[in-house]
Amino acid sequence: xxxxxxxxxxxxxxxxxxxxxxxxxxxxxxxxxxxxxxxxxxxxxxxxxxxxxxxxxxxxxxxxxxxxxxxxxxxxxxxxxxxxxxxxxxxxxxxxxxxxxxxxxxxxxxxxxxxxxxxxxxxxxxxxxxxxxxxxxxxxxxxxxxxxxxxxxxxxxxxxxxxxxxxxxxxxxxxxxxxxxxxxxxxxxxxxxxxxxxxxxxxxxxxxxxxxxxxxxxxxxxxxxxxxxxxxxxxxxxxxxxxxxxxxxxxxxxxxxxxxxxxxxxxxxxxxxxxxxxxxxxxxxxxxxxxxxxxxxxxxxxxxxxxxxxxxxxxxxxxxxxxxxxxxxxxxxxxxxxxxxxxxxxxxxxxxxxxxxxxxxxxxxxxxxxxxxxxxxxxxxxxxxxxxxxxxxxxxxxxxxxxxxxxxxxxxxxxxxxxxxxxxxxxxxxxxxxxxxxxxxxxxxxxxxxxxxxxxxxxxxxxx
Numbered sequence: 001x002x003x004x005x006x007x008x009x010x011x012x013x014x015x016x017x018x019x020x021x022x023x024x025x026x027x028x029x030x031x032x033x034x035x036x037x038x039x040x041x042x043x044x045x046x047x048x049x050x051x052x053x054x055x056x057x058x059x060x061x062x063x064x065x066x067x068x069x070x071x072x073x074x075x076x077x078x079x080x081x082x083x084x085x086x087x088x089x090x091x092x093x094x095x096x097x098x099x100x101x102x103x104x105x106x107x108x109x110x111x112x113x114x115x116x117x118x119x120x121x122x123x124x125x126x127x128x129x130x131x132x133x134x135x136x137x138x139x140x141x142x143x144x145x146x147x148x149x150x151x152x153x154x155x156x157x158x159x160x161x162x163x164x165x166x167x168x169x170x171x172x173x174x175x176x177x178x179x180x181x182x183x184x185x186x187x188x189x190x191x192x193x194x195x196x197x198x199x200x201x202x203x204x205x206x207x208x209x210x211x212x213x214x215x216x217x218x219x220x221x222x223x224x225x226x227x228x229x230x231x232x233x234x235x236x237x238x239x240x241x242x243x244x245x246x247x248x249x250x251x252x253x254x255x256x257x258x259x260x261x262x263x264x265x266x267x268x269x270x271x272x273x274x275x276x277x278x279x280x281x282x283x284x285x286x287x288x289x290x291x292x293x294x295x296x297x298x299x300x301x302x303x304x305x306x307x308x309x310x311x312x313x314x315x316x317x318x319x320x321x322x323x324x325x326x327x328x329x330x331x332x333x334x335x336x337x338x339x340x341x342x343x344x345x346x347x348x349x350x351x352x353x354x355x356x357x358x359x360x361x362x363x364x365x366x367x368x369x370x371x372x373x374x375x376x377x378x379x380x381x382x383x384x385x386x387x388x389x390x391x392x393x394x395x396x397x398x399x400x401x402x403x404x405x406x407x408x409x410x411x412x413x414x415x416x417x418x419x420x421x422x423x424x425x426x427x428x429x430x431x432x433x434x435x436x437x438x439x440x441x442x443x444x445x446x447x448x449x450x451x452x453x454x455x456x457x458x459x460x461x462x463x464x
Contacts, residue, residue, distance in 0.1 A: 116132040274330075296355075353380075
């Protein structure tokens, strides 16, 4: 072979490899950059299509590069792989230089509406306040999807009001006022809705030292003060469900009057024990699924919190479950500790119960401030005094109902620790977390941004 032939063959071979290098240069750049710790490295490290699509914001190239790259890798002695999984942003920048668009695999979030009944707010009809009611989502991990819901306040929407009263001896005069005002309370609520139910429960505290005096004479009569004691109180108890929700106001009045007062030893009461049972005992109380739930707590004393049960040797945490016997008594009063404020907050939101603290103490007193602080912690709750001749109680409930009913408030809820759900409402042409003063038949929009922590999931969302 002549020297010219060798030179020519060598030149042509170099040109061939040089052109091949230029052709695969973009892939080499992606390969090198994937080895660095940059935002694209998470996608680049995914070696299969399944893993790539289970990673947030990644797309996969289905082109088979094995045959094309064989001679190139062999010639240059490269030991590596072409990156087949990149971010959507990188794909938009690189385009066909990385992969043909027809070969790119990407799964987008999808939403299917399963139930979409129109908003209904007329009297006599089953109220529909949110639209759509049921949707099906197919979501990729950590990728946000926004859902727009319409909300309209229904006219004559059902209202359930459960009155939870401290029946220790110091509250006796307020019990009598509540009984006398039963008809006025019904009259005031009927102006707001014709579909109104009323229930009643009472509480004192755990019957164990140091909460209550456990001497036999004091167990029989907690108001016992000595051998010549003339005052009699009923034996103490934790919580008792007296009357399920009913439209019979006369029966409510009778039940309130028939409920005797009792007494305990220390100053705080078992308010949180009673609150938990009143919230979670849905069937026993009679809470209706499609109704506004108002729970009025009336007491003149502070409350025991989680951990106080240890003073009596009760170390089992509260399980947030319903424990009522056939007579309506709380059966786990001496078996479980008081619930925490966080548990009350969580359960009140899960069961859509709005708590109203009705304090007989004036606003500058210590007890009022204690429940004011509690109201600030428990979302959807409110507080006011019930001073005067008793009419203030009716005005309080009516006023707080009017405050609650026209407001649309969304609270973030997480099924998993890494889930992120954000809520925005739009009313009166502005974005806010709370839509207040929504009048009947007026619509407001709720935008829900949902992101899930699991890989690719089908989620069915029911909105009520």
